Amino acid sequence: MRKFRVGWMMLLGLLLSLALAGCSSEDSSNNESGSGDEKVKLTFWGDWTGDGEDQFNHMVDKFNESQDRIEVEYVIQEDLITKFMTGITSGQVPDVLLWDRWRTSLYAPKGVLHPINEYMEADGISEGDFYEEALKELSYDDNLYGLPLTVDTRALFYNKDHFEEAGLEPPTTWEELREAAKKLTIKNGNDFERVGFSLNDLGLFNMWLQQAGGQMLTDDLSSTAYNSEAGLEVLEYWNQLLFEDQVYKTGFDKGLEGAQHPFVTGKSSMHFTGPWDLRTYEQYSDQLNYGVVPPPAGPNGDKGAVMGGFGLAVPEASEKKEAAWEFIKWWLAEPENALEWGKTSLNIPGNKVALEDPFFQDDPFWKPFIDSLEFAKIRPVHPGYSVAEVDALIPNLEKFVLQEQSAEETLEKAQKEGDRMLKENEVK
Amino acid sequence: MKKSENLKKLIFYIISSAIAVIMVMPFIWSLLTSIKPDTEIFRIPLQWLPSTITFDQYIEAFESVPFARYLFNSLYLAVMGVFFNLLFGSMSGYAFAKLKFKGRKVIFAVLLAAMMIPGVVVMIPQYIVLNNMPLMGGNDIFGQGGHGLLNNFWAVILPGAAGSFAVFFMRQFFLTLPDEYMESARIDGCSEFRIYWNLYLPLTKPALATLGIFTFQAGWNSFLWPLIVLNDRSLYTVQIGLQAFTFDKQTAYGPMMAATIIIILPIIALFMYLQKYFIDGANFSGIKS
Amino acid sequence: MKLNKINSAHESSLSLGTVPKKSSFNRYQSRAAYFLIAPTLILFVVFMVIPIGMAIFLSFTNYDIISSMEFVGLDNFKRLIDDAILWQTFRNVGVLTLFFVPLMIIISLLLAVLVTQPFRGVTLFRLAFYIPTVTSAVAASIVWLWMLNSEYGLINQMLSYVGIAGPAWLSESGPAMASVIAVTLWLGVGGNMIIYMAGIKGIPTQLYEAARIDGASSFKQLIYITFPMLRPTTLLVSTMTIIGALQIFDQAYVLTQGGPANSTKTIVYHIYTTGFEQLQMGYASAQALVLTITILIFTAINFKINHSKDQ
16 A cells, blocks of 8 residues: 555656646747847748648748748648637637638638738739639638639549550540540449549539539529539539449549559549649659640530639738738749749649749640639639538439439439528628 | 367357457558558558568658657646546546435436537637636636636646546446445444545456546547647647648558557557456455455 | 434434444535545536536527627527438438447447456457557548448458459448448447456456356356346446447548438538538537437436446
């Protein structure tokens, strides 16, 4: 018993002293404005790690070196948006925030981001330098809430070796895509040796719909518009690919990543993806010879692509907004820096002037993306759009590709649920 | 006689081995992946054994993320969690099981009911409570001005010690212990606290060991709550560190599996160490004279 | 209380010198009890009762975490009625719980029996059965995601060796739910196994000796001694399992993202997206309230079924 007691006492003492040590780790992330000659210190939050962290730090270091009034520190926050939300309630926000642009429609109306219109005007920055759609995605009610950091869209990646073998040209229309997929599919009884085209991402319905000449929401954003002729055309096309021509099997790609991905192992001849896969495919260039073309045009010649990407924003609660703007302006509004960013991170910057550089224009990999960005549209800026897509539309599409309901039924149900979600999530 | 004994033995080993394979397979795959070079990780057809063994993934894991620091943090949080939960849980569990007092049933029911509230909706209120804790972290007596207990290890430990599982668990165990000890000890003039501390508590070693492992593992594996309440990277835990290997729709599987293995080792060590409590636990053959 | 008064009156009339009077004894016992439960209660009030009170209050508002909050009365609850997705998640979780809870209890109890047998190597088996529990659900789900792939995943490859063409586990509704149940069982049986182990250790060995002398087979011993003696433990395990099953989140999130067609979307997953992604924390709190009541009902039923000698 006695030994037992002493042991406990020592343990308790040790733990308490460690606890006090834990208490004294003062936060360095709190904003304290320096006095006069001292540098203004900014915190920049993002969730990019590994290579992404290096890329950010590269730009941060360059900025810090280029002047001596402001010093920026990049801090990784793993669950960025949750950290931001809880940070708002406790007053601990960064000065610059990596911002997923599509969130603007939900967060901006709540006044948590600071509009930059006055800064833009004061510094004579022209909005025309940037992709109009990207700026739209960062706006609410005539206010602009940040500048685009990256723009991306999906293009059609195809296996050059397979195409050469079959004597095919990369497709430019739905029909050509279908024909190519049919020729490239190799089956062994009921098993797929190779799928001609991976129709695996039902979330790309938006893209397909645009190619069919339709749109996701009505122009005034009040209700869904995908239950239409165009919508039915998309589903009919999918039906042909999946069940008539049988160029793909649902679930074929699921769970396979990196070197196991069917496109890399040659088990899939075509699929849609974005610039982020560049690094992966280069790693496996010994076994994969691929090419990129913009998404194909629909039956009436309509082109469609969805634009996504990040921006940099300034939280309303930050106490160093002017300095934060200086940083953002340096990085994104000055073409040389935006170009440097694009080159070192292998992302497409949102600054169109930077993109005129031959680095992007002359590269057969980047060109198709830049061409697609010409007609790419952002997702609708309704705060309820994403939940309508995820909870109303996609589950019904999933039932459709499992042949559990007809195309008409799918779109009917998706419309009903989708409209309800839009209503419940509109800006009050 | 011997034949049926051997038959039993055989059945035991066959069944146990089959189950063990299912249980352990993903872990083995993780282990093998962590010692493979990058190019071999996702080969088709499936390749179990690495052709060359490399510890590069481990080096990569420790280099990308300050794992040593995170291991210490996680260890500290888990140990503190075990200490408080075992102490408070056994104290309360004993009281609810063995002592009579007013409100015993009601309070216990309330404690139990609290376990049924989904954590997600209590998180933000808990966060706010921590933020407005009076006289902590720069707060005045009304809890305004600073950031309370946030960004501090106590923000993880204290709410963790408020859980009812430890109480429920220890109470159930105490219920299986006979009351006779208590009564004879009282006749001998022992104080209630000594009855609890010196008499009954040592009898609960297997339960304490079990609860200890549970609590340690819960603390070790928790991700979302520490992420929300801790701001300084120097305070982060290993689970938060693990997230660093996924970014921009890509996952660095090699270092991630290496990190996963590193993270599992302390718990396995603790588990093996506590085995002796499972083996020589309290066995009641009657009241000891 | 009345009983105590009668007792104390009785005692004083018998005047047994050495035994303290019942009434002061009860007070003494109560004081000791309150002292013992004080730390738990204080923490509980600060970190549970107050936040829960806040959450209940929030369910009557349109709180969005980051800006203003207005009282909206019963609007959130009215909205619940038409929330088709929420009811779907209730159905999903109902099905899941029905299969999951009995399987969990039976498997973990049997595993505990297995690893408390006096055979060599038992410690290794204990470790093997326990290892899944210590793997974080996220890391494990990533590995399972790969193992369940319909063409190249380990499971279907193994099945094909015995001539079965496995389904697209995570892309079809039925198999997806089965996968979530299986992975959750895999993650959880180890933990409950050691709870049962602690319980088994508490069973007096004489009971088994006496039974063996009477000629009972091992199987009979299992049914007539082990199971009944473990009732308090089973109450604990079943309660925790039910509460856990109704709140599953991690696995559904990583393995299936609630699909296909929301067939594996769990209640907590939905509450999480409503509160944290759509910033409708007030409504999410209302949803959570409904879930809490559900859990209370299930737990109460469970207590009635498994109620043994605890009062």
